[in-house]
Amino acid sequence: MATAVGAGKGSQRSECHRGRIWSLAVLDVRISDHITPLVGVLAELLADAPADPFAKEWVAVPSIGMRRWLAQRLGRELGTTGGRADGITANVDLPFPGDLRRRVLAADATSRGETSDPWSLERMLWTVMEVLADPATGADPLLAPLTIRAEGATLAGRSAALADLVDRYLLHRPTMIVSWLADDDVDVAGEPLGAQHRWQPALLRAMRARIGQASPAERSAEIVDLVRSGSLEVDLPDRLFLFGLSTLPADVAPLLAASAQHRQVHGLLLTPSVAVGQRIAAHLRSEVRPGRHRAASMPFLSRRDHDLAHFARHPLLRSWGAPSREAAALLGASGVKLAAVGGIDAQPSLDQKQPLVPAGILGRLQSDLRRDAPLPGPDPLSGVATASVPHNLAIGDRSIQVHSCTGVTRQIEALRDALLHLLASDPSLTEGDIAVLCPRVEDLAPVIQAVLGPSAEDDSGSLGEGAPSLRYRITDRSTRSEVPLLGVLGALVALLPGRFAASEVADFLGLAPVRDRFHLGAEDLTRLDEWIEESHIRWGIDGPHRNRWGLPADFAANSWEAGLDRMLVSTAVRPDANVLTVGGIAPMAVGDGSAGPAARVADAVRTLAGIRERAQGSRTIAEWCTILSDAIDQLCCLPTAESWQRRRLERVLAELLDASGANVDVSGLVDVSGAHEPAASMPVSLTLADVRRLLADRLEGEAGRAAFGTGAVTFCSLLPLRSVPHRVVCILGLDADALPRGIASGDDLLAVLPALGDRDPRAEARQLLLEAVLSAQQALVITCGGADVRTNAPVPPAVVLDELWDCLAATCGQPVEDIRDRLQVRHTRQPFDVRNFIPGALTGSPVPGPSAPGGGDGAIPWSFDPKALDGATAALARGGDSTPPVLLTDPLDPVGRITAVRSLDELGAFLRDPVGTFLKRRLQVTLPEVADVEAAKDVITYTDPANPLSIFGRWDLGYGETSYPKQIPDGAVDAKVGTTGMVRAFMNLSGVLDMCNANSGFWMLYGTPKVDGKPFIWSESPWSTQKRRDVPDRVDGTFTLMPLYLR
Secondary structure, three states: OOOOEEOOOOOOOOOOOOOOEOOOOEEEEEEEOOHHHHHHHHHHHHHOOOOOOOOOEEEEOOOHHHHHHHHHHHHHHOOOOOOOOOOOOOOEEOOOOHHHHHHHHHHHHHHOOOOOOOOOHHHHHHHHHHHHHOHHHHHOOOOHHHHOOOOOOOHHHHHHHHHHHHHHHHHHOHHHHHHHHOOOOEOOOOOEOOHHHOHHHHHHHHHHHHHOOOOHHHHHHHHHHHHHHOOOOOOOOOEEEEEOOOOOOOOOHHHHHHHOOOOEEEEEEEOOOHHHHHHHHHHHHHHOOOOOOEOOOOOOOEOOOOOOHHHOOOHHHHHHOHHHHHHHHHHHHOOOOOEEOOOOOOOOOOOOOOOOOOOHHHHHHHHHHHHOOOOOOEOOOOOOEOOOOOOOOOOOOOOEEEEEEEHHHHHHHHHHHHHHHHHHHOOOOOHHHEEEEOOOHHHHHHHHHHHHOOOOOOOOOOOOOOOOOOOEEEOOOEHHHHOHHHHHHHHHHHHOOOOOOHHHHHHHHOOHHHHHHOOOOHHHHHHHHHHHHHHOOOOOOOHHHHHHHOOOOOOOOOOHHHHHHHHHHHHHOOOEOOEOOEOOEOOOOOOOOOHHHHHHHHHHHHHHHHHHHHOOOOEOHHHHHHHHHHHHHHHOOOOHHHOHHHHHHHHHHHHHHHHHOOOOOOOOOOOOOOOOOOOOOOOOOEOHHHHHHHHHHHHHOEOOOOOOOOOOEEEEOOOOOOOOOEEEEEEOOOOOOOOOOOOOOOOOHHHOOOEOOOOOHHHHHHHHHHHHHHHEEEEEEEEEEEEOOOOOOEOOOOHHHHHHHHHHHHHHOOOHHHHHHHHEEEOOOOOOOHHHHOOOOOOOOOEOEOOEOOOHHHOEOOOOOHHHHHHHHHHHHOOOOOOOOOOOOOOOOOOOOOOOOOOHHHHHHHHHOHHHHHHHHOOOOOOOOOOOHHHHHOOEEEOOOOOHHHOEEEEOOOOOOOOOOOOOOOOOOOEEEEOHHHHHHHOOOOOOEOOOOOOOEEEEEEOOOEEOOEEEEEOOOOOOOOOOOOOOOOOOOOOEEEEEEEO
């Protein structure tokens, strides 16, 4: 049995504005700077089995990755025989800490005869929508501005932001909520609320009146008292554990303290530095009078009055460790003494496994962080020079690697090669020992899959002719990415209100469930892209659909209707050079055997058009769920083995209905008859844009099944694997925009007087980075952007990366530039650059190979990609220096004082083309010019190289000026060049092409450059009656006059 430490059982209470005060009861709280000793303590406590052999243990963990890792580790500790890791983890619940609050609130609701919590965030969203949709709200001078929405804003989007604000107030400022409900409009400091914020109490009171039940803020003190006295029967075991948390949630801490009166409560917490945690906790225990804090929350300590950064000596602990410092401060202010496990003042017992300690600069960095050792120089706490000895950075030390690349694709390619080097140099290292943490994993997942290819599920060693393949898993992705049917639902609600752009519809038809429903193969989708280009489909279903964007309702050109008509006619009629139209529709070449695919594409698009017709206007959420459910049935087909996806879709829609308070069952959706029907509820009329916003969180949230600990390289965001040790930890995409900035909303009153323990996304992201650095047991690999992928200009590094460089430089006692040159690899722009295949050309020193751990003859080049090697070999085979010549070898003469007056036209020309102006004015380089640049820009296309005489003009359509279509206009200046197919699509000519007669016609001036093997044209339209103006060829400067005749 663990020894309990903490405050006494008695409690002292008094009244203050922020609520009643209480003293924490007995709690066993232990901290460690590494997860391994905590596992030993937990296993020792769990080994003392409860009296009931069937009683479940409750061990709260911070993330899903920690849950999987802890279950595997406990299996090596519990029930083992003869020291072998042959145990099993059974009958142990591993929930998240919020499960405690959920169970307590559920027990409280049950005791009062309620079936659900109307103050949950999901339900509050609907309550806010009901308030904003109520006509009485528009008559309230305080709330009326909330009903006014900007163009493009939705009722659901506005309501979600307001509901989230109220939810944070309920969690972090419950006493302010109680004051508002008592008509005392004060801010977080108890001062009268400003006029600009008085709408917030009015909104809360309107929500309270509509819900008709006390909020958690009103009942929190009573609930805590019920738990403390044992009067509330909560479905929890006799002992509770919190494992691996680096922060203590504000809504869980008081419930744990109250539960400790009748249960064993063990907190096994992580902290980057035990020394800093104990130093802060001891200070707060002496500063805050015991028992002086709120009844239903942690102590209220403002950040303004408690600057905790100065308690840490190490700069990274000061900059990245704010959340862990605040957690230690709140525990110390609550009277809790933090007992160290495996820290500086305690050693793990003999049966606890020691954590792996990395070598090199990474080991020194981790040691300094855990000991809070000051860097060489003045001590931040005392100001006295420290005795820290600078670290001697060994040659070839690769324990910390930073790879600077051009674009995310090159970052992933560099990461792949870095991992292959690590695996090749250490036979004991496996893919399962590697974790890749990516702040933007959802955005980079398609690029990761494109670069790495399919995961290697066997020992085949390579993927075709490419680089050696890796076993990997991308976890922590959104629900729509993991469940294809939900991906269709998300794409559908985004497509229906839009313009039906050709690319959007083509992408939608390429989704697997839709593709299977309409029997569209890969070849059919390729044909579809060609047909879209040939038939000039751009956007819009038909003319009436595009009318809402200001086009005439009878103008259907470039729409799906016109394009499908051309496709279908073309499958029945062979194009004839002498026949322009059939029934007013111009055929096009679609190829043999295209009738079936064209008909299926037409069926799919017209099905979409019919669904769009149903999805107009405003409806209730129940009606929308019915429409969407039916639409999925019409658009999708699943094999029998994938029928679970349909049940997942039904559950998503049913949960949406449940959150709305609607007591209905729609189109076979799962039963929601037990849903809570709030007092005075009203059906809210929603648009499809509102439904899209309501579904966003459910479709973008975690899929719920994460493949951690599968023996493969794990790609995930920073949170799931926080503090989970791996031999190699990689941070992919540590760019300036990768981490949240933490800018508070102007309406957020929490920002007026922020308190310790308040959520801070910016600080939390930095804490996750700190934990990632500490969890690496062998190597830390970081990739970042070094140059812009378009301009190749240098990209400023992320602030956190600069802070890391400064810390490493101070640790080694060397300039930052020297450390960066030693540890950073600046990768080439292209993977086929020759330097990727010369040992040491990128890294500065040869990378040791598997046969020569120390380097030498066993050194290997950086890249493992044989295709890139073929490209590099081909580049060398060309011979000569491929480096472009330098334009200027010497500096230009000084300009001197500029006295000439420049016109606005000259200034505008410079702003449009500064490089061209520099070449012309400073270097006196004459560039070919176009007389009418704007006209020339509008005449770019290509022709059919097999039939040069297919060139024809598409004339100014003359909207609002002349009838359409029209004959060759006199003095026309706007012409586009295209094939006869384009002519058939846009023109109804009175004449036909005459290949022989040299009668009157017009001439088209064009050049001979090639794009994708086809002649490329950039010209004006010099009609026979107009002056011809030379338009230069963009390639070789030659010109051709091509006659085209009509008869």
